[in-house]
Amino acid sequence: MDRLHLTDLYFAEARSKLIDLAAFLDRIERSDGTDDFRIKSLRAALNELGKPGPEKAKKILLVLSDPTEKPVPEAGTKSASGAWSGF
Amino acid sequence: MRYIEPHAHMISRVTDDYAAMVTAGCRAVCEPAFWAGFDRSSAQGFYDYFCQLTDYEPRRAAQFGLPHYSWLCLNPKEAENLSLANDVLAMIPAFLDRPNVLGIGEIGLNKNSRNEVAVFEKQVDLAVRYDQMILVHTPHLEDKWKGTRLIVDVLKNNRGIDPARVIIDHVEEHTVDVVLDAGFWAGITLYPQSKCTPARAIDMVEVYGAQRIWLNCACDWGQSDPLAVPKTALEMKRRGHSEEAVDRLVYENPIQFLSQNPKFQLDEIGWEDKCRAAQK
Numbered sequence: 189m190d191r192l193h194l195t196d197l198y199f200a201e202a203r204s205k206l207i208d209l210a211a212f213l214d215r216i217e218r219s220d221g222t223d224d225f226r227i228k229s230l231r232a233a234l235n236e237l238g239k240p241g242p243e244k245a246k247k248i249l250l251v252l253s254d255p256t257e258k259p260v261p262e263a264g265t266k267s268a269s270g271a272w273s274g275f
Numbered sequence: 276m277r278y279i280e281p282h283a284h285m286i287s288r289v290t291d292d293y294a295a296m297v298t299a300g301c302r303a304v305c306e307p308a309f310w311a312g313f314d315r316s317s318a319q320g321f322y323d324y325f326c327q328l329t330d331y332e333p334r335r336a337a338q339f340g341l342p343h344y345s346w347l348c349l350n351p352k353e354a355e356n357l358s359l360a361n362d363v364l365a366m367i368p369a370f371l372d373r374p375n376v377l378g379i380g381e382i383g384l385n386k387n388s389r390n391e392v393a394v395f396e397k398q399v400d401l402a403v404r405y406d407q408m409i410l411v412h413t414p415h416l417e418d419k420w421k422g423t424r425l426i427v428d429v430l431k432n433n434r435g436i437d438p439a440r441v442i443i444d445h446v447e448e449h450t451v452d453v454v455l456d457a458g459f460w461a462g463i464t465l466y467p468q469s470k471c472t473p474a475r476a477i478d479m480v481e482v483y484g485a486q487r488i489w490l491n492c493a494c495d496w497g498q499s500d501p502l503a504v505p506k507t508a509l510e511m512k513r514r515g516h517s518e519e520a521v522d523r524l525v526y527e528n529p530i531q532f533l534s535q536n537p538k539f540q541l542d543e544i545g546w547e548d549k550c551r552a553a554q555k
Contacts, residue, residue: 189514189515193515197513197514198474243448245447245448245475245478246448246449249419249420249447249448249449250420250449252416252417253417253418253419253420253421253449254387254417254418254420254421255420255421256421257421257424259387259388259389259391259392259425260386260387260388260389261388261389262355262388262389262390263355263385263386263388263390263391264386264388265386266310266352266385266386267415268386268414268415268416268417268418268469269416269417270416270417271416271417272417273417
């Protein structure tokens with residue numbers, strides 16, 4: 189499928205998601221408090237989005253991932269937050 | 276269209292979901308053991324769960340002519356309790372001969388803890404000892420990349436493992452190559468938020484090819500869609516993929532992997548008999 193057809197198929201959806209993301213950051217910045225590791229990670233991931241080149245999804249997932257290699261001593265919790273707390 | 280749902284937690288779904296899946300073309304459903312949403316208080320809770328997966332749930336599916344298969348294990352979210360894990364692992368071999376049990380799964384990691392890794396290694400050993408196929412769960416979100424690499428290391432360090440008989444599930448763009456390059460099968464899970472959308476799943480198939488990949492919905496009691504696989508098949512057609520390419524990905528591929536266990540059969544005559552038995 190060529191670029192025009194892919195644009196026809198997905199542009200409206202991508203536009204909607206982009207505006208949702210912008211509105212989310214506006215909402216965060218109107219609120220009291222400071223960015224935690226999740227918002228800091230999200231802002232770093234947005235930098236990847238603006239760079240040219242392939243594998244943007246992979247690069248953003250890596251920004252949002254725990255980069256360490258060894259098992260942690262204890263699980264602590266069962267849930268995931270979506271960003272690495274050490275960011 | 277026709278498809279196999281290779282990963283669905285049907286015990287947490289209503290009976291209407293079975294009807295919808297069969298209406299959409301589902302020809303078989305496979306249910307790995309998972310976390311109940313709360314920690315079980317004893318190994319006896321797992322015994323009851325394994326009975327549900329191997330007895331009650333196949334009969335519920337049979338009411339709609341749908342073959343139901345299961346995978347058994349202790350899930351990684353309950354692996355911090357080593358005493359409980361040992362008791363549950365000791366119980367599993369007695370269930371492996373049941374007619375709908377395909378192997379050990381979904382084992383793996385959740386928060387990448389030492390105990391999770393230790394229990395994962397024990398369950399891999401159990402699978403090797405009993406010549407079972409393996410279905411692996413990879414961690415969620417920020418823990419997935421690290422966990423997937425730990426999982427692949429454990430599997431590669433076990434000389435009894437044949438990568439062709441192991442599927443590592445819930446891959447995303449940053450882990451799919453880690454899994455495929457090591458020779459394992461890769462599962463792409465279609466979730467509204469926390470895993471993969473239909474469009475991204477098709478992107479990965481276009482980039483990496485359709486070999487050794489299956490799609491699944493992994494529907495459970497959380498936000499999930501039991502019809503995610505047929506909806507993704509529809510999305511593939513919108514993207515210009517042929518009927519044959521769609522069929523290969525959502526029907527032939529899972530059959531190719533699952534048929535390595537001779538218990539996996541799409542024997543409609545046999546299942547009609549089971550339907551009748553279930554309705555009595």
